[in-house]
Structures are given as C-alpha cells and as structure tokens.
Amino acid sequence: MRSTIVATSMVAIAMIVGAMIMLFMLYRYQDRQMYESTGTRSYDIAHQINEGGLTNVDPELLSPTTGIDIVQIVNSSGAVVVAAPRGNDVPISDLSPGWYSTQRIDNVEVPGRSGMYCGQVTGARFDGIDYNVITLVSTHAYSSMLLGTAAILAIEFPVVILIAGAAIYFFVGRALVPVTRITKQVSAITSSDLSRRVPVPSTDDDVTTLAITMNNMLDRLEQSRVRQLEFVGDASHELRSPLTTLVGILDLADDTDSPIDVETVRTILLPEALRMNSMVADLLLLARADERGIPLTVDEVDLDDIVGSEVQRLRSLGLAKVNADVIPIRVIGDSDKLLRAIRNLTDNAAHHATSTITMKMKKNTNLSTATIEVIDDGPGVPEAVREKIFDRFYRHDLDRGRHQMGSGLGLPIAMEIARAHGGTITVTDAPGGGARFTMTVRTETTTPGGPDAPTSDHSSTGDPLVARR
Incomplete structure (x- = not known):
C-alpha cells in the first residue's frame, strides 16, 4: 500500500x-x-x-x-x-x-x-x-480552446490516476508475492530445523538476489549449528572420562567410608583434574577465537628464543632425539600464544615420533614471513585426513602414538594462533618418513584476532590488548 x-x-x-x-x-x-x-x-x-x-x-x-x-x-x-x-x-x-x-x-x-x-x-x-x-x-x-483543454484534463486526470493506482497496486502486489513467500518460509524456520530453504523466484531481479542471499545465510547458520552441536557433543564426551574417574573414586571413598590416600590423589585425581582444567581452558580459548579471534598482547618477539626453549624442554624429557636448526628471527606477535602453538606442535611430534624430532626455522624476506618446521619420524599423517586433524577433538587412529591422553584440541588451537598472527599451519610427509608440520607467521605487524581484523581491546579476556613496536 x-x-x-x-x-x-x-x-x-x-x-x-x-x-x-x-x-x-x-x-x-x-x-x-x-x-x-x-x-x-x-x-x-x-x-x-x-x-x-x-x-x-x-x-x-x-x-x-x-x-x-x-x-x-x-x-x-x-x-x-x-x-x-x-x-x-x-x-x-x-x-x-x-x-x-x-x-x-x-x-x-x-x-x-x-x-x-x-x-x-x-x-x-x-x-x-x-x-x-x-x-x-x-x-x-x-x-475557449485553452479552457476546454484544461477542463478535459481536469476530468481525465482523476480517472487516469485511479486506474494507474489500481494497476500499480496490482503489479506491486504481484512483484512482492515472492517476498511474502520468503517471509512466511523464514518465519516457519526454527532453530531446531535449519534444513528448509526459501523459494528462489525465476525473475532474476533483486528479489531473486534476496532469496539467494537468505539461502546462503541459512546454509551458514545450519553449518554453524552442526559444528556447534558436534563441538558440544565432543566436549561432553571428552569431559565425561575424567569426571567418571573422579566421581567413581569419590563414590568409592564415600561408600567405604575410607579416606583417599595421597598416592591416589597424585596419580589419578590430580592428573584427571588438571586434564579437565586444561580442557576447559582450551575450550574457552577456542570459543573466544570463534567470537572475536584469539586475543593477543602484541610486542616484539624473538622467535628463536621460543624455539630454543622448546628444544631444551624436549631434550630434557628424553622422549626422542631432538635435532634443531635455530636462526635469529624477530616477529611482531604474542610471545605466550606463539609459545603455546609451538609447544602443541612439539608435543604432538613427541607423541608420535619413533626416535627423532627435528625443528627448523626459516625467514622468507620477500613474503615477510617466518617458518617453523616440526618434523617427526613416526607413521605420518595420511593425506585424506590432513585437513581433519585440525578439527576440534579429532584424533586419527588410536594406535598411531604411544600417548592418547590428549583432548584433540592442541592442533586446532595452534592453527587459530597461527591465523591470529597472519599465518597458517600445514602438514606434509617428511622426507625420511613421518609428518612435517609447517607453521608460518608474519614477521611484520599483525592485527590481533586475524590478519584482516581491526585492532581492538579484548577486555572480556582479562588481558588488555597492547599493540606496540
């Protein structure tokens, strides 16, 4: 109207x-x-x-x-x-x-x-x-001719305007029929059923563009909901195991009316509680990354110091032989987050290496990036699952490594940290067999939360964002 x-x-x-x-x-x-x-x-x-x-x-x-x-x-x-x-x-x-x-x-x-x-x-x-x-x-x-013409126009115009109004009302109504259908369909779509789509008219106009845009939005919402449900399900599954252990021991102590010995606390209760605590922290970090990107406290970072400290830590653990090629590289980023990403990669390598872990560094001056390679001589990662291993809670082949106490969040967190520093992580076959994880970060100023995100404070994290050279 x-x-x-x-x-x-x-x-x-x-x-x-x-x-x-x-x-x-x-x-x-x-x-x-x-x-x-x-x-x-x-x-x-x-x-x-x-x-x-x-x-x-x-x-x-x-x-x-x-x-x-x-x-x-x-x-x-x-x-x-x-x-x-x-x-x-x-x-x-x-x-x-x-x-x-x-x-x-x-x-x-x-x-x-x-x-x-x-x-x-x-x-x-x-x-x-x-x-x-x-x-x-x-x-x-x-x-008389002029007045007669004016009188004819004065009589005809209201009739013509009424006819034009009726025609406009009819044709505008017909043009808006697809919009009405889209509105009804969107109103009928609920959060429990995002599989329905709005009808796309064949008129190839703005209404068609609107319908296509709405369907694309519904596709993204459905995919987001599926990922959310999978994430919640996987998180519940992962948390159930330590909770079952803790509740079982506490129930046993309550039923038998006997105290829990210190050895049980040290070997079972405390590790499971720490595992749960680490998992919850990882989940919160990933939730923040989904919402606004991983919060960073940006400063000049000597990347070689971080890699060197990880080499020393791996050697002290004695799980495998560690070879390292460390060169001085300075980047702009968050040292704590970079340390966490590299540690997640080295822990993954330590879990799956047969005997040797190799770490290499390289600076790509023309691309303003730095590369850290973490190589293990384990069974490697099949090409079909190289993208999936960065999905949350995904763990390929339980017999691949010696330790299966991880939550499946280490590699996804490392990937989010790399993205927040303007880079990424890829996995390929190592030259002598095994897996080679290559992490790339920018050496120039990076924007917290991603290479294209605006600089802003993440006050909700409790860590104010400080961007400085």
Whole structure:
C-alpha cells in the first residue's frame, strides 16, 4: 500500500506538471498564431499603402478572414479612412508606431462587440500622410480552446490516476508475492530445523538476489549449528572420562567410608583434574577465537628464543632425539600464544615420533614471513585426513602414538594462533618418513584476532590488548 501511494503520487505529480507544461505551450502557440496572423496582415496593408496609397491596397486584405476579425486604417488626423467590417468608425487604438514600425496591442475592447481583442498596429506613409494600420482578432476562440483543454484534463486526470493506482497496486502486489513467500518460509524456520530453504523466484531481479542471499545465510547458520552441536557433543564426551574417574573414586571413598590416600590423589585425581582444567581452558580459548579471534598482547618477539626453549624442554624429557636448526628471527606477535602453538606442535611430534624430532626455522624476506618446521619420524599423517586433524577433538587412529591422553584440541588451537598472527599451519610427509608440520607467521605487524581484523581491546579476556613496536 505504501509503495502504491508513493508511486501513484509520483504519477499524479508528473501528470500535473506535464499538463501545466502542455497548457503553457498551447497558450504560447495560440499567442504566436494570433500575433503572427494580425502582424502579417497589417504589414502587408502598410506595404501597399507605402507603394501607392490607399487605392493601391488589395481589397481582399481589407476583408476579415480566419485569424483577422477587424481591420482599420487611421490617418494622421485620427480619422478612420478604412474600416472592415463597416461600422467601426471610432479609432480602436491611438498608438502611432511610426513609418514601417509595428507594435502589439493587447486586451482591446471594441465598441459594439463583446470580448477582448488583440492585434498589431503598423505605421505607413504616402504622399506625406501618415497612416496606422490596425488588425485585430478576437481572443474568445483561443481562450475557449485553452479552457476546454484544461477542463478535459481536469476530468481525465482523476480517472487516469485511479486506474494507474489500481494497476500499480496490482503489479506491486504481484512483484512482492515472492517476498511474502520468503517471509512466511523464514518465519516457519526454527532453530531446531535449519534444513528448509526459501523459494528462489525465476525473475532474476533483486528479489531473486534476496532469496539467494537468505539461502546462503541459512546454509551458514545450519553449518554453524552442526559444528556447534558436534563441538558440544565432543566436549561432553571428552569431559565425561575424567569426571567418571573422579566421581567413581569419590563414590568409592564415600561408600567405604575410607579416606583417599595421597598416592591416589597424585596419580589419578590430580592428573584427571588438571586434564579437565586444561580442557576447559582450551575450550574457552577456542570459543573466544570463534567470537572475536584469539586475543593477543602484541610486542616484539624473538622467535628463536621460543624455539630454543622448546628444544631444551624436549631434550630434557628424553622422549626422542631432538635435532634443531635455530636462526635469529624477530616477529611482531604474542610471545605466550606463539609459545603455546609451538609447544602443541612439539608435543604432538613427541607423541608420535619413533626416535627423532627435528625443528627448523626459516625467514622468507620477500613474503615477510617466518617458518617453523616440526618434523617427526613416526607413521605420518595420511593425506585424506590432513585437513581433519585440525578439527576440534579429532584424533586419527588410536594406535598411531604411544600417548592418547590428549583432548584433540592442541592442533586446532595452534592453527587459530597461527591465523591470529597472519599465518597458517600445514602438514606434509617428511622426507625420511613421518609428518612435517609447517607453521608460518608474519614477521611484520599483525592485527590481533586475524590478519584482516581491526585492532581492538579484548577486555572480556582479562588481558588488555597492547599493540606496540
């Protein structure tokens, strides 16, 4: 209805403006016609008087015709020497335009005649006598035509506007039918069923674009909900195991009314509680990454110091032989987050290495990036699951490594940290067999939360974002 009112109003305004322009042009055309006919006649009569006097004037020029109603010739004494039609013996105009000069006269009242007249007065001279040639035409016919046209338009316009309004209402309603269908379908979609899609019309217009955009949004919402449900399910599954252990031991102590010995606390309860605590912290970190990106405290970081400390830690654990190629590289980033990402990669390598872990560093000056490679000589990662291992809680082949106490969140967290530093993590086959994880980060200023995200404070994390060189 609003569209119809606006469109009909615009049509009405356009028609009124068009009618006014048309009436103005008609008025100008009639005005030009009146003065052209009277001016031409008065000039012709004056020309013939100049050539040979009154006797030289063609009688037909002195007769009223279409466009000429009254002709008068007045001499310099003010006497009417020629009048057509007869009876107009009083000078209609006292203008004296001069020899061969022409002047308009408007709204002239002629004695014995009704209505207004307009015309021309042209000066002539013969044998020392000045004459004024007056030609007039009645404005009644022209005014009647103009008023009649205006009356017709005034009658037709309301009818035309009503018809246009009805047509606009009909066609706008038809054009909005797909929008109504989309609205009903979207209203029927609930959070429990995101599989439905809105109908896409075949009109190839903005409504089609709207429907396609809505379906794309529903696709993303459905995928997000599926990932959310999977995430919640996996988190519940992972937390159930340590909780079952803790609750079981506590129930046993309660049933037997016996205290829990220190050894049980150290070997079972405390490790399971720490495992749960670490898992919850990881989940919170990933939740923040999903919402606004991982919060970073940005500063200059010596990447070689972080890699060197990890090499020393791995060697102290004695799980495998550690070879390292460490070179000085300085980056702009969060040292704690970078340490965590590299530690997750080295812990993964330690879990799956057979005997040797190799760490390499490289600086790509042309790309303004630094690369850290963590290589193990374990069974490697099949190509089919190389993307999946960065999914949360995904763990491939339980017999791949010696330790299966991880939550499946280490590699996803490392990937999110790399992305927050403008890089990524890829996995390929190591040259001698095994897996090679390659982490790339930018060496220049990185924007917290991702390479394209705006710099902002993440006050909800409790760690203010400090961006400085």
